[in-house]
Amino acid sequence: MWELLSFGDKGWGDDLALGAILTLQLAFASLGLGLVFGLATAGMKLSGNRVLLGLANGFTTAIRGIPDLLTLFLIYFGSQFAIQTLLSLFGYEGQVEVNGFWAGVLALSLVFGGYSSEVFRGAFLAIPKGQIEAAKAVGMPPALIFRRVLLPQVWRYALPGLGNLWLSLIKDTSLISVIALDELLRKTFIAVGITKEPFLFYGIACLIYLAITTVSTGVIMRLEAWSERGVRRA
Amino acid sequence: MEDYLAMLADLAVRYGPRLLGGVVVTLQLVGISLALGGMMSVPLALARLSRNPVLRLPAFAYVFFFRGTPLLAQIYLIYYGSGQFRAAFEQAGLWWFFRDAWYCALLAFTLNTGAYTAEIVRGGIQGVPLGDIEAARACGMSGFTLYRRIILPTAYRIALPAYGNEIILMVKSSSIASIITIFDLMGETKLAFSRSFRLEVYLMAAALYLVITLSFEWVWARLERWLNPQREAPDLKAPDLQPPAALVEPQRQ
Amino acid sequence: MKKFGTLMLAAAALALGMGAATAAETTIRIATEGAYPPFNQKNADGTLSGFDVDIANALCEKMKAKCTIVAQDWDGIIPGLLAKKYDAIVASMSITEERKKTIDFSDKYYNTPARFAVGKTSGITDVSPEGMKGKTIGAQSSTIHANYLEAKYKGTATIKLYATIDEANADLAAGRIDAHLADSIVELAFLDGKDGGCCAFAGPDFKDPAFFGDGVGVGLRKEDGKLKAEINAAIKAILADGTYKKLNDKYFPFSIY
Numbered sequence: 001m002w003e004l005l006s007f008g009d010k011g012w013g014d015d016l017a018l019g020a021i022l023t024l025q026l027a028f029a030s031l032g033l034g035l036v037f038g039l040a041t042a043g044m045k046l047s048g049n050r051v052l053l054g055l056a057n058g059f060t061t062a063i064r065g066i067p068d069l070l071t072l073f074l075i076y077f078g079s080q081f082a083i084q085t086l087l088s089l090f091g092y093e094g095q096v097e098v099n100g101f102w103a104g105v106l107a108l109s110l111v112f113g114g115y116s117s118e119v120f121r122g123a124f125l126a127i128p129k130g131q132i133e134a135a136k137a138v139g140m141p142p143a144l145i146f147r148r149v150l151l152p153q154v155w156r157y158a159l160p161g162l163g164n165l166w167l168s169l170i171k172d173t174s175l176i177s178v179i180a181l182d183e184l185l186r187k188t189f190i191a192v193g194i195t196k197e198p199f200l201f202y203g204i205a206c207l208i209y210l211a212i213t214t215v216s217t218g219v220i221m222r223l224e225a226w227s228e229r230g231v232r233r234a
Numbered sequence: 235m236e237d238y239l240a241m242l243a244d245l246a247v248r249y250g251p252r253l254l255g256g257v258v259v260t261l262q263l264v265g266i267s268l269a270l271g272g273m274m275s276v277p278l279a280l281a282r283l284s285r286n287p288v289l290r291l292p293a294f295a296y297v298f299f300f301r302g303t304p305l306l307a308q309i310y311l312i313y314y315g316s317g318q319f320r321a322a323f324e325q326a327g328l329w330w331f332f333r334d335a336w337y338c339a340l341l342a343f344t345l346n347t348g349a350y351t352a353e354i355v356r357g358g359i360q361g362v363p364l365g366d367i368e369a370a371r372a373c374g375m376s377g378f379t380l381y382r383r384i385i386l387p388t389a390y391r392i393a394l395p396a397y398g399n400e401i402i403l404m405v406k407s408s409s410i411a412s413i414i415t416i417f418d419l420m421g422e423t424k425l426a427f428s429r430s431f432r433l434e435v436y437l438m439a440a441a442l443y444l445v446i447t448l449s450f451e452w453v454w455a456r457l458e459r460w461l462n463p464q465r466e467a468p469d470l471k472a473p474d475l476q477p478p479a480a481l482v483e484p485q486r487q
Numbered sequence: 488m489k490k491f492g493t494l495m496l497a498a499a500a501l502a503l504g505m506g507a508a509t510a511a512e513t514t515i516r517i518a519t520e521g522a523y524p525p526f527n528q529k530n531a532d533g534t535l536s537g538f539d540v541d542i543a544n545a546l547c548e549k550m551k552a553k554c555t556i557v558a559q560d561w562d563g564i565i566p567g568l569l570a571k572k573y574d575a576i577v578a579s580m581s582i583t584e585e586r587k588k589t590i591d592f593s594d595k596y597y598n599t600p601a602r603f604a605v606g607k608t609s610g611i612t613d614v615s616p617e618g619m620k621g622k623t624i625g626a627q628s629s630t631i632h633a634n635y636l637e638a639k640y641k642g643t644a645t646i647k648l649y650a651t652i653d654e655a656n657a658d659l660a661a662g663r664i665d666a667h668l669a670d671s672i673v674e675l676a677f678l679d680g681k682d683g684g685c686c687a688f689a690g691p692d693f694k695d696p697a698f699f700g701d702g703v704g705v706g707l708r709k710e711d712g713k714l715k716a717e718i719n720a721a722i723k724a725i726l727a728d729g730t731y732k733k734l735n736d737k738y739f740p741f742s743i744y
Contacts, residue, residue, distance in 0.1 A: 009531070009532075010531075012531060015531055015532075015533070018533075061444075061448070062440075062444065064402065064447065065402070065406075065443055065444040065446075065447035065448060066406070066440045066443050066444060067405075067406040067407070067408075067409035067420065067443055068406065069409045069410060069412075069420060070409060070420065070423070070436060070439060070440055070443065073424075073427075073436055074433070074436050074437070074440065076563070077433055077436070077563065077566050077567075077570060078433050078436075080570040080571065080572060081433065081570055084570075084571065097571075097572060098572075167302075171303070171304040171305070172304070173304075174304035174306045174307055175304075175306060175410075177306070178413065178560070178650075179560065179563070180521075180558055180559055180560045180563075182533065185304070185306060185307055185310075188307075188310075189310075190522075190529050190531075191531075192314065192653075193522065193651070193653040194531065196318075196657075196681050196682055197318070198310070198311075198314035198315050198317065198318050198657070199311065199314075199315035199318050199319070202307060202310045202311035202314065202315055203311060203315070205307050206299070206303040206307050206308070206311060209302065209303045209304060209307060210298075210299065210302040210303055213301075213302040213303075214302065314654075314657060316661075317657055317658065317660070317661030317663065318661075320661050320662060329662075333661075333662065333663050334663075335647070335663070413650070415625075415647045415648060415649060415654075415658075424562060424628075425628065425648070427562075427566070428562050428565075428628060428629040429629075431565060431566055431569060431589055
């Protein structure tokens with residue numbers, strides 16, 4: 001058993017480690033892009049423009065209702081087609097490749113964006129109106145209010161919700177294994193195919209995920225404590 | 235355009251019935267695992283809140299494992315892992331269960347949703363106002379009666395919105411069953427896609443999933459309104475809800 | 488307009504971080520499954536190897552082309568070709584009339600029959616649809632074998648379809664399916680392997696061209712006639728100069744052409 005898990009030619013330890021690194025890369029890339037999508041969608045919902053609100057709500061409803069696995073397939077097979085069609089409209093006939101990594105990141109960040117937009121919306125609404133009124137009263141323009149008053153506080157209200165979404169995001173990266181990207185679960189799958197030891201390897205994979213989510217939980221708790229600094233406790 | 239519509243109609247005729255059959259399988263899997271997981275959740279939540287470490291620690295470990303790992307990895311572990319120990323399961327007379335992919339998926343889903351639901355129930359129990367419990371104790375209620383009459387009914391009401399989310403997440407996650415040869419909605423969709431090469435079958439499936447989740451959300455919203463009328467934002471314009479002026483402006487002596 | 492289009496492309500590529508490959512390069516992108524030993528498989532170090540991979544490299548050498556070989560799951564391998572994720576499929580894909588409706592094929596580069604592997608405890612001796620009544624039988628999905636099962640055994644047996652050959656074999660070994668229809672060479676590799684003791688071949692070779700096609704070819708997009716001509720010429724060349732025989736003998740004790 002230890003030989004199977006060792007690092008090197010015969011063992012799978014190094015392969016699982018590489019897979020875990022790719023899993024983390026997927027998760028962090030999706031987090032970055034997903035936060036952008038989430039903030040943008042929340043902005044649309046709070047903009048007061050009914051068209052934007054409708055679009056944003058439609059997006060959230062779709063993300064909440066369609067399985068992430070299906071979103072992933074749609075992006076993986078559809079994005080290439082969509083981009084190619086779009087480019088040929090502009091007269092570009094060359095080949096563009098959306099590789100598995102970015103298709104996966106796009107799908108996961110759309111999911112993250114759809115859910116986090118609700119978290120951000122709630123967080124913006126949680127900021128006392130009086131503060132915005134006060135900022136207006138001292139003559140701050142909207143952009144400055146957003147940057148100086150809203151943004152620094154939104155994080156505090158949004159952190160618990162975002163923490164939960166981050167944990168789901170880590171687990172969701174496992175879905176990307178089905179589009180042939182060698183992340184942790186896919187590497188495990190290959191190892192099982194060759195070694196015929198499913199219980200051992202899937203068990204190890206579960207433990208690695210568990211380690212990642214446990215460390216994440218710890219970091220989130222520290223972040224929450226940090227974001228609460230200076231806030232008076234009842 | 236007409237060609238395209240004809241192609242869509244052809245797709246719907248050719249694969250529609252199979253996709254609908256997949257919907258039935260999906261609903262069965264989700265319904266049964268939610269029912270079983272729901273039954274597990276209350277004892278599990280109570281064990282998790284127990285002061286006795288013999289109850290608390292295993293319950294904690296269970297919830298920790300199933301919430302901390304991907305469902306896909308859990309289903310692989312149960313399905314392919316059990317295949318490795320066929321002889322042992324046969325001896326225990328359990329192989330008929332693990333032999334069947336459908337049962338394996340059901341087991342994985344049940345264990346998974348059981349862990350999530352237990353946490354939701356625990357949140358509900360911890361959310362019961364302390365005063366309610368003190369009042370019940372003052373009336374002489376204790377133990378089982380206290381739980382049955384006071385804590386659990388309140389806890390369920392508190393947990394209702396979160397549990398609604400869990401059900402929708404379960405409908406979505408159930409698509410993973412397709413990976414172990416089950417022809418649920420996702421499984422039928424993948425088969426249809428591999429035959430037709432038309433991305434539209436994925437869109438058809440997405441629409442079907444949306445119909446399921448949206449109609450469920452509609453039902454759940456009504457249920458919540460029925461069980462938690464106090465949570466609804468009061469309509470302040472309704473005349474009978476206008477508080478008497480005396481209450482709005484406290485009178486000064 | 489052109490300029491604007493290029494600008495948009497650059498913006499899109501930047502935004503999505505895509506690798507944009509222009510058609511000007513003569514790199515041929517080839518897909519294989521990477522889970523179909525001994526024809527193609529992914530090794531512990533992530534590299535691809537197997538008969539298909541060696542053939543692909545030999546063809547590229549003859550065509551004097553630069554090739555990259557990527558792994559792609561079987562279920563998505565034709566959609567990926569159509570979506571231009573790569574230009575050719577060298578993944579033991581049989582040339583069938585059904586697939587020819589969607590894609591094109593080169594000439595064949597090998598041809599092996601299909602055969603049932605059955606569990607020794609399944610009690611199956613007759614592999615006809617009547618003989619398999621009430622049994623559970625499996626195949627890899629989107630394959631000629633799956634199509635054959637769906638066409639002939641649907642009324643009598645329960646059919647299970649798997650994403651990879653490994654999963655089907657694991658379930659055969661575990662007794663979850665009673666029989667597995669697959670390529671005979673692939674099953675031979677499994678039966679000779681670690682978990683193969685459970686099972687044995689049963690019944691005759693299946694060769695019906697209506698289902699099993701005319702051998703295995705390189706899958707191509709229909710509009711890529713030029714690439715098809717080049718690949719056909721390269722197949723002829725490796726057959727003629729002994730390269731093919733060398734590769735054949737590296738893997739198999741008999742000719743699979």
